[in-house]
Amino acid sequence: xxxxxxxxxxxxxxxxxxxxxxxxxxxxxxxxxxxxxxxxxxxxxxxxxxxxxxxxxxxxxxxxxxxxxxxxxxxxxxxxxxxxxxxxxxxxxxxxxxxxxxxxxxxxxxxxxxxxxxxxxxxxxxxxxxxxxxxxxxxxxxxxxxxxxxxxxxxxxxxxxxxxxxxxxxxxxxxxxxxxxxxxxxxxxxxxxxxxxxxxxxxxxxxxxxxxxxxxxxxxxxxxxxxxxxxxxxxxxxxxxxxxxxxxxxxxxxxxxxxxxxxxxxxxxxxxxxxxxxxxxxxxxxxxxxxxxxxxxxxxxxxxxxxxxxxxxxxxxxxxxxxxxxxxxxxxxxxxxxxxxxxxxxxxxxxxxxxxxxxxxxxxxxxxxxxxxxxxxxxxxxxxxxxxxxxxxxxxxxxxxxxxx
Amino acid sequence: xxxxxxxxxxxxxxxxxxxxxxxxxxxxxxxxxxxxxxxxxxxxxxxxxxxxxxxxxxxxxxxxxxxxxxxxxxxxxxxxxxxxxxxxxxxxxxxxxxxxxxxxxxxxxxxxxxxxxxxxxxxxxxxxxxxxxxxxxxxxxxxxxxxxxxxxxxxxxxxxxxxxxxxxxxxxxxxxxxxxxxxxxxxxxxxxxxxxxxxxxxxxxxxxxxxxxxxxxxxxxxxxxxxxxxxxxxxxxxxxxxxxxxxxxxxxxxxxxxxxxxxxxxxxxxxxxxxxxxxxxxxxxxxxxxxxxxxxxxxxxxxxxxxxxxxxxxxxxxxxxxxxx
Numbered sequence: 001x002x003x004x005x006x007x008x009x010x011x012x013x014x015x016x017x018x019x020x021x022x023x024x025x026x027x028x029x030x031x032x033x034x035x036x037x038x039x040x041x042x043x044x045x046x047x048x049x050x051x052x053x054x055x056x057x058x059x060x061x062x063x064x065x066x067x068x069x070x071x072x073x074x075x076x077x078x079x080x081x082x083x084x085x086x087x088x089x090x091x092x093x094x095x096x097x098x099x100x101x102x103x104x105x106x107x108x109x110x111x112x113x114x115x116x117x118x119x120x121x122x123x124x125x126x127x128x129x130x131x132x133x134x135x136x137x138x139x140x141x142x143x144x145x146x147x148x149x150x151x152x153x154x155x156x157x158x159x160x161x162x163x164x165x166x167x168x169x170x171x172x173x174x175x176x177x178x179x180x181x182x183x184x185x186x187x188x189x190x191x192x193x194x195x196x197x198x199x200x201x202x203x204x205x206x207x208x209x210x211x212x213x214x215x216x217x218x219x220x221x222x223x224x225x226x227x228x229x230x231x232x233x234x235x236x237x238x239x240x241x242x243x244x245x246x247x248x249x250x251x252x253x254x255x256x257x258x259x260x261x262x263x264x265x266x267x268x269x270x271x272x273x274x275x276x277x278x279x280x281x282x283x284x285x286x287x288x289x290x291x292x293x294x295x296x297x298x299x300x301x302x303x304x305x306x307x308x309x310x311x312x313x314x315x316x317x318x319x320x321x322x323x324x325x326x327x328x329x330x331x332x333x334x335x336x337x338x339x340x341x342x343x344x345x346x347x348x349x350x351x352x353x354x355x356x357x358x359x360x361x362x363x364x365x366x367x368x369x370x371x372x373x374x375x376x377x378x379x380x381x382x383x384x385x386x387x388x389x390x391x392x393x394x395x396x397x398x399x400x401x402x403x404x405x
Numbered sequence: 406x407x408x409x410x411x412x413x414x415x416x417x418x419x420x421x422x423x424x425x426x427x428x429x430x431x432x433x434x435x436x437x438x439x440x441x442x443x444x445x446x447x448x449x450x451x452x453x454x455x456x457x458x459x460x461x462x463x464x465x466x467x468x469x470x471x472x473x474x475x476x477x478x479x480x481x482x483x484x485x486x487x488x489x490x491x492x493x494x495x496x497x498x499x500x501x502x503x504x505x506x507x508x509x510x511x512x513x514x515x516x517x518x519x520x521x522x523x524x525x526x527x528x529x530x531x532x533x534x535x536x537x538x539x540x541x542x543x544x545x546x547x548x549x550x551x552x553x554x555x556x557x558x559x560x561x562x563x564x565x566x567x568x569x570x571x572x573x574x575x576x577x578x579x580x581x582x583x584x585x586x587x588x589x590x591x592x593x594x595x596x597x598x599x600x601x602x603x604x605x606x607x608x609x610x611x612x613x614x615x616x617x618x619x620x621x622x623x624x625x626x627x628x629x630x631x632x633x634x635x636x637x638x639x640x641x642x643x644x645x646x647x648x649x650x651x652x653x654x655x656x657x658x659x660x661x662x663x664x665x666x667x668x669x670x671x672x673x674x675x676x677x678x679x680x681x682x683x684x685x686x687x688x689x690x691x692x693x694x695x696x697x698x699x700x701x702x703x704x705x706x707x708x709x710x711x712x713x714x715x716x717x718x719x720x721x722x723x724x725x726x727x728x729x730x
Contacts, residue, residue: 104474136511145510152477153510157501163470164477164502171478174428177456184456204494208467215462216471370508371547373517373571376600376647379547 025245027257027289030264033317035325037264044268048332053115054095054263055327058087058320059338060345061111064120065294067349068127068141072298076357077127079141083108085293086227088319089260091115093193093223093286096270102168102192104152104161107142108225109195116149120348124356136370137362158200162209162222165194166283169218173281186281191219191274199230201244210285214251219277221270222248222285225260227292232305248285260288261319264326290319364390364400409590412583414557415445415522418564419483421594423453426481431458433468433485442487443524443583465491469498469521476518477506481568489525489577490534496542503573504548517571522564524580525553526618526668527714532707538669538700543575544646544678550574551645552599553617557588562597563643570599579618602649604656608638611662611727613720614653614679616642619666626720635728645675653679654686661692662727666715671699693730696723 003009030041037043065082072080083090086108094103094112103112110123122134126144129137135145135153145153152168155161169192176185200206201224213220224244228235241247248255254276258265266288273284291314295302302311327333368375368383375383387404394401409417423429431446431453437460440447450458461468465486472484486492492499499521507515527536543549550572554560560578567574579586605620606627613623620641627637638656642648657663663683665676676697684695698715706713 134511134513135509138511139509143509145513147510147513153513155502155505155509157497160470160498160502163467163498164474166467167471167474167476167482168478169474170430170471171428171475171480174430174456174478174480177427182454204464204466205470205498208462208464208470211462211464212467212471216459370512372550373507373515378647378650 020240021242023242023246023249025242025255025257027259028265028269029259029262030268031262031322031326033322035322035329043264044271046264046267048330050095051327051330052332054091054267055320055323055333056341057091057111057115058323059342061087061091061114062320063342063345064110064123064349067346067353069294069298071353076353077141079298080127081108081142081297082294083111085314085319086225086260086290087111088263088323089225089266089288089290090195092263092266093270093288096267096274097193098190100150101190101274102150102152102172103195104165104168104192105154105195106158106161106197106200106225107154107156108197110142110144112195113144113146113149113151116146116151118144118146118149118151120352121356122146124352125359128356128359129361130356130359131362132359133362136366159196159203159205162194162196162200162205163212164209165192165220165222166209166213166216166218168192169213169220170216173217173219184281187279188219188281189278191221191277193221193223195223195225197230198224198226198235198244199233199238201247202238210248210251210253210283213283214253217281218283219281220283221273221277222283223270224285224287225290226287227260227290229292229296229306231296231300232302243287243289245285245287253283253285255285255287257287257289260290261317261322263319263323361399363403406589407592408587409557410584410587411554411557411560411578412443412445414561414590415564415578416447416449417590417592418561418568419446419449420452421565422481422483422568423449423457428479429457429481429483430475431483431485432461432471434463434487435460436485441485443580445522445578446485465494466498469495469503472519472521473498473502473506473516476516476573477514479518481518482520483568484519484521486521486523488535489523489539490537492523492539499543499549499575500546504546506573508548515571516573519573520564520568521573521575523575523577524583525577526579526581527705527710528581528618530707530710531705533704536705538577538667540577540645541669541673541675544675548573549646550599551577552643553577553579553645554643555579555617555620555641556582556586557590559597559643561590562595563599565594566596566599569596577617581618582621597643600644600647600649602643602652603641604638604652605641606637606639608636608660610636610660611664611724612638612640612653612656612660613664613666613724614640614642615666616645619668619715622715622717623666623720625717626724629717629721630724633725635724637724648679650682650686653683657683657687658690661690663695664698664720664723664727665695666698666720668700668714670702671697672702674699693727696727698723
């Protein structure tokens with residue numbers, strides 16, 4: 001039978017609505033609060049080296065966030081965003097990927113970049129927008145990016161990375177055109193992971209990106225970080241459906257919901273999702289459930305919209321402590337060594353901060369470079385005029401005046 | 406050389422690109438088997454496969470989001486927006502993403518592989534939503550290039566240059582001329598340099614400047630002027646961003662008069678930018694105020710389209726006004 005409407009051919013004679021919450025999607029949880037594997041759950045295959053790398057990345061990010069939050073309060077950086085409460089969701093998902101898979105993140109995923117090997121100095125140079133910043137001092141703190149590490153530079157507008165991830169992943173697939181048939185192979189080397197929050201999922205780009213990924217079979221692992229809040233707006237004022245996961249089914253995308261504070265559940269789900277994307281060339285949606293323990297950013301104060309009691313409840317369920325308990329049970333981590341490592345990391349962070357804040361700002365040329373591959377004539381003219389003006393008033397422009405050629 | 410209309414010329418430029426780069430993709434609404442509502446991509450899916458020439462769902466923001474991602478990956482992304490009137494859902498992806506991709510990343514990533522093709526302009530009884538000329542919105546965005554061809558030869562050469570240029574480019578296609586404009590076009594590959602205006606006809610009394618479909622109109626006005634003994638220099642701007650100040654300034658320095666004509670509403674149209682720059686460059690050479698003959702500040706009309714458009718008679722009136730000032 002032809003099916004022009006592209007629907008399941010399932011005729012009923014009873015007038016019946018399907019409930020808006022008919023799916024009742026479960027949340028995968030593997031690791032218990034005390035580091036035990038829960039009854040009926042299967043721990044993913046996770047070797048000691050990877051497990052410790054996940055842990056040390058989470059530990060590093062927690063300490064970096066603490067220090068930089070304080071640095072913002074001291075007026076040393078203009079802005080910061082913490083990953084607090086979501087370290088497991090971001091780190092374990094990044095760990096389940098290949099090193100050369102593309103990461104297209106929203107902004108709170110510094111742990112994924114740290115896992116890839118972004119150096120402490122790179123983090124600092126970006127936050128101080130100095131001349132060593134890979135982004136040439138053009139974006140606010142935490143808008144990291146690295147071509148070498150396959151981490152797409154962060155863009156402030158929300159959700160724009162979602163359809164872009166679909167296009168990027170489609171490109172990864174184009175690397176595998178069968179020379180004989182000219183057709184696309186379904187099995188591919190690399191996939192793209194795309195992170196976004198439950199608030200960003202209200203943007204039209206979410207719909208565009210997921211629908212196109214499903215239609216065009218783009219190998220994207222969509223990773224929705226449902227952390228309960230979009231700045232001050234709670235999730236129940238953001239949508240009425242069963243989280244973000246229910247929408248995946250609407251697009252015909254394989255979907256799973258995981259406890260985002262459970263390192264093992266996130267790792268297992270992302271590993272399985274990556275396998276589907278790489279072997280079948282299909283997108284997958286993961287909805288991670290966690291709680292944004294910190295403020296949205298340093299410009300936000302959650303005490304105006306949520307209670308201390310609510311925060312305390314979620315603070316008790318620390319994703320890092322839970323994973324640490326598992327590592328201790330495995331005999332892979334030593335408490336005393338862990339504490340010593342934290343002290344050392346704190347020192348390193350402070351030292352790197354002190355170096356980066358003294359590095360000079362980018363040269364004036366970086367104001368006009370990279371708008372185009374080469375400056376267009378009108379911009380070149382404006383640049384020459386600006387240089388002349390600064391030369392005439394060097395005292396007014398101390399950052400660049402001394403370095404104009 | 407072959408006789409081609411503008412659609413054939415565009416199709417030829419796309420065909421060359423698809424053959425040249427095994428990862429180049431053409432996508433948009435109805436561009437697949439159907440070949441696009443104007444047939445610009447006709448036959449290309451059969452030739453290059455469904456995975457490289459394909460219909461997208463009806464989502465302009467999705468088309469441009471996808472295109473940005475594909476271009477950032479490194480594949481030539483040839484996105485079609487069916488009518489320029491419908492480009493606005495993609496405005497954020499173009500203005501905040503395509504245009505800023507290289508700058509914001511410090512050149513870690515770029516979307517230089519992106520080319521957006523979109524039919525623009527009136528003259529087809531298209532009313533409000535099939536007639537607009539939205540170039541000025543995009544001309545206010547550093548990081549983009551904007552190009553408009555006036556005939557089939559220009560269309561092929563400029564489109565090939567847009568595709569090969571390492572910056573995101575919007576290629577506005579004058580839909581009124583798709584089939585109406587026919588000319589000799591080389592079957593082989595060639596490019597026309599971006600950012601360069603062309604003096605189409607030399608003259609001495611007044612400079613007429615336009616682009617795209619409006620070129621035909623100012624040429625008609627110039628003929629009327631010639632009958633009245635006025636010699637017009639006719640220039641096709643071709644690239645709106647970056648635009649060729651030098652060629653225009655040189656011409657106005659010679660003629661002392663400038664008339665700019667575009668279909669888009671006059672207020673904040675690109676003609677305003679040109680007038681401001683040229684009065685600065687040519688102040689002491691100007692014999693009369695720079696005039697603009699443009700669309701009215703209304704939405705694009707339907708029944709009263711003839712009254713709305715900057716037709717040859719309106720341009721001719723402006724020529725006389727300029728010369729008699």
